[in-house]
Amino acid sequence: MFVELRLLWEQHGDQVALASALCDIGVTLLAAGRTESAIGYLSEAESMLADESLHELADVTIAHGRALWDSGDAAGARVFSAGRWRR
Numbered sequence: 001m002f003v004e005l006r007l008l009w010e011q012h013g014d015q016v017a018l019a020s021a022l023c024d025i026g027v028t029l030l031a032a033g034r035t036e037s038a039i040g041y042l043s044e045a046e047s048m049l050a051d052e053s054l055h056e057l058a059d060v061t062i063a064h065g066r067a068l069w070d071s072g073d074a075a076g077a078r079v080f081s082a083g084r085w086r087r
């Protein structure tokens with residue numbers, strides 16, 4: 001389902017909706033214990049939102065930090081999260 005949403009938003013060129021779909025895929029993979037795959041989707045979603053909605057970026061950043069934490073990279077998650085909120 002999420003993969004279909006990704007294709008749909010890619011065709012329509014809606015970066016925020018596409019990033020949201022990628023975040024949903026990442027969160028689902030994280031819940032399924034597929035942390036490394038989740039990090040890839042969340043990283044992609046976050047890079048798409050760099051100049052977009054702060055609300056959407058916050059959701060993705062929180063999920064991405066959690067995925068890094070769950071992967072065993074607690075130090076990276078702390079550095080990652082702290083660096084994102086310095087605007």
